[in-house]
Amino acid sequence: MENLLASRYRLIKPLGQGGFGATYLAEDNQMPSNRLCVVKQLCPQANDPLHLPLIQDRFRREATILEDVGRGHSQIPDLYAYFNEDGQFYLVQEWIEGATLGNSVAQQGCWSEVAVQNFLIKILPTLTYIHSKGVIHRDIKPDNIILRSSDQHPVLIDFGAVRETMGTALNQGHSTNTIIIGTPGYMPQEQGVGRPVFASDVYSLGLTAIFLLTGKHPTQLSHDPSTGEVIWRNHVPKVGESLSDILDQAICTHASGRFATAQAMLEALQQNRAHAQTLINAPANFAPRLTHEASTLVAAPGPVAATDLPAIAAPQGISDWQKMLLTGSMVGAFALAAIVLMRPPSQEAEPSGLSPVRAEVEQMDLIDAPSAETPIISDNEAGIAEATSGSSSIPVTESSDAAATSDFASAPREPSASADPPEPFPETSYASNLDDYSWLSQRHVVESELRGKTAWQLDVMRNSIFARHGRLFKDSQLQTYFNQQPWYQPIYMPDEFPSSLISPVEEKNAAFILEYQNRNGLRHVP
Template sequence: MQICQNPNCSNPFNLDGNRFCTSCGSNSFGVLFKNRYRINRLLGEGGFGKTYEARDIDRLDAPCVIKQFVPQVQGTGALKKAAEMFKEEARRLFELGENHPQIPRLVAYFEQGLNLYLVQEFISGETLSEELQQHTFSEIQIRELLADLLPILQFIHDRNVIHRDIKPENIIRRAYDRKLVLIDFGGAKQVTQTTLARQGTGIYTIGYAPLEQMQGYAYPASDLYALGATCARLLTRCLPLQDAYGNLADTLYDVNEARWLWRERLKEQGLSISNDLGHILDKLLKHFVKERYQTAAEVLQDLQNTTSSVPPTIPIFSQSTANAQAYNFWGLDKVQRQDYQGAITDFNQALQINPSYIEAWSNRGNVYFQMGKYDAALADFDRVLSINPNFVEAIQGREKIIAMQRHHTPVQSQPQFQQAAFAYALSGHSQLVRSVAFSRNYPTLISSSNDKTIRTWNLQTRKVQGVLYETGLWVVAAIAPNGQTLVSGSSDKTIKVWHLGASKPQRVLRGHFDLINSLSISPNGQILVSGSRDKTIRIWQLETGNLQQTLPAQSGFVYTTAISPDGKFLVSAGSDKAIKIWQLDNGELLRTITDNPAFVRAVAISSVRQIIASGGYGATINLWNFYTGQLQQRLEGHNGLIQSLIVTPDGQTLISGSGDRTIKIWSLQTGKLLQTLTGHTASVLALDISPDGQTLASAGEDKTIRIWQAS
């Protein structure tokens, strides 16, 4: 293919035999477009333009896709509308692709002549439509497809984007890791509460789109309908066909009865699927919007509840070293231009391809260091050294950070809390007490109970100051650093934000679809983290109640969450036996610790000792290195489940509560048991320590709160 070199040429792509450009008449040809892109072949064309496969010589000849905007519409208004859609696709691709590995990344966007162009990452692999020509999809493959695609849809829907064209042709199985990638956001729609109720442009594919979308309305549930239609067609191999006159022939859908016939087609083919998956497909394909699943998370929950006996069958393929090196190179290029966030994105891509790529780990650590994110940098350097203990750059980077931390961390000659004596008990709850929390405005303490109340105690008078009433059982609560804002969660699946002086919640946060197990508030009081039995972790802006992020679905119930004292990291754990360490500001999963023998009920963090303490099933407390995930020590002494853990404010002492009805105090420096506290007559479910490190509160199944003073 010849490329017209006239910088103002609207359509520079010419056949090899042309002497003059068919668009501008110029006779100046070359092999590169914009002096950068080598065009390999035409991938496709439609009403708005053409798509080419190309190579980007400025990025180590990396493969890419160039979309040329040549709208086949008449009239100024129609042209303007089409151009706006194309620009919106570029903007959407940039925002989504930079933040999700299964959405193509935007490389460039520019204008030439009267046309617009965008360049995006080329996804090497086959579309599901191409796969369908080779084989029918089994139930296991459909389940795997749903498990892979639903988190992508939840991601875009959480950002108020509706794809509007889910179909096999727009889903590619990426060659190097077999992950599904969602492409073609050209018809996607940015949605607000205002636009949800307003009719828009009808963009859809017949045979996949629901009725409301064909009438100009689109909702997240519309994408879920199209996903259900995609699954039904992959199972049955029944695709919608249009003749030259636009007439549709579809053996899978009865237009007269508005009914899907996938069960009949499967029966004719001698095939069947489980009732569980059938129920999911039926609900995805409901005719009316309100009868369908409303969120991808709801579908994923039903899917996870029925897949315990279905073994994974997606094979693990070897990673492309060349692609990883390319991303690492691009990251270094962005570092030179001080585009640190862009560099981190590229290093992340390299590490996703090759998790053992130590140069990418080290380079990302250096960028975090430049950004002042020293804990994240230290974690990356530790990861390098766990692969190659002699990697000089990581050793030097780690030494710099540790030297800085030693310089800024005050040294305490004596830990705050090593011995304690019982002071008094607080009674008033009629059911077990699930959580206790000190306010920074000591001497205020809050407690929550399965009696559906949250009580505020004045520890000077030892009396209740106020009572707030929850609407569900299994009540957990936390108090913000300002001492006035309180949050609670329960089995009613909501989180309530209260002001201590009011009798009704200021706002109710909805999003979870099962009971709330854990609530954590960041040290600056701005971020709320909730963990639920629905297997999700959600991050909220506490002041506004806005949902900032939903972390990828866990494989088990989330029992516990903890935020590091510096507010940079989040640790979570639960029934899947894994401890996960996240970067709180962007939700990046930094490390997973999988060596726990069974479920984890409680975690606590000591930044000073660089330790995560965990406990749950069994009587052992495990101490893990925060940055490497390596087990450092086991603390033995309890005779029952570890139900609660807390680290003193100075980071030197760990306190544990157990099903054996005791509280134990441990030195994190030596691992030595310092003291055992007795007095509770049932499991100790909750612990907290006052900001000055001098007062301990404990509570549990015996319905009482016991107060202990340092001695």
């Protein structure tokens, strides 16, 4: 007959081994589904039989806390059972299918700034929840957070309190803990002397986030010899100042300098995101456009101010009023000549109600409008592509307010593209996106996948590469579209977007799509 723990749990394979015992993937034979679960075998550090009642009592109390915490939050495993058998203590918990953060970095590389910020925003409410229960995790690190396969939400596992129970010993009639719970590097100094606080978990989480950005554990990073602070920014110089400051505060050596609670850190991250969101509802162009009247004064030759005229030496002996009359006459002559020269040849054919000023305004409309044949490169868009010295230009332009920064920008476009009115936006295009184009980060696009798409669809496809890394857009219609996508997390203003976030595959795809658009006259212009 097969050996079963507690007459119901069949061990399938070991998941881990440590000084406190072992962890196994198991099957619950008393459930109709034979559901999978995790069985943790915990070994008391003291073999004295006098300790056993004390350890049993503490084990029961800690198991009760784990049951309460797990039952109240979806990102903490449920506790199914606890028991002791043959002098060993066992916990049976929910099996979370997925990869740990450590496995994720090992298999896929370091995370982007956007991904790390999203991770923190998802995990910090969990930390706030357990702290509200008076529980300090005490061993937050990459291997104790699992990205659940079903929804990619981070799940917090392996609380340290039960393991601490296994280190309980008697000292002159009083129970003491003979071990310190935590992982070197991820454990702050106050926890190292057995006095953890809520901010101790914040410290560990901050270093976990830095591991995701750098791929380096705390023991692989340098420390400032005068302050003891961890030096990590030099490994990821492109990370934004706001997130870097938040992480620096989280990993402050002294607990008093950190965020006092997980909620305080969460609020700082949300404020950082809110700052980026301020541009979402702004007009399409960040810089306010001049009114037609104001533009006319700037662009048209128009009446010339007296201060703009060259100085004219007045003959000696002319009185002041004669000087004024002479100057005024010359101003009027220049103004009249400018107006005559500016009038279009067809002015006489215009309706009688059209004034010369209105004619100038209509000319200004032509001056302001972007030409379909001549791409306009704005200063801030060009700066995005050149953010990294020596790197190739990345086409991060939008369809309406910036032009290509790659070599494809100069490709000729069919004249008909500017003559035809822009295609209407589908009413459903904002609300849904059957293809989120995430695959553009994984493989190269081919031309057959572009054929048949409208200019608007191609603009969305190309700009989704940058939206996926948290870029905001000047074009209001593009911004509105991406706001409706559940995966979109805006962070960077257009002129602050770090081009280093774009992978080589993404860069080539953006350039390929842009070249196809220019070659076929398929740039959408609202």
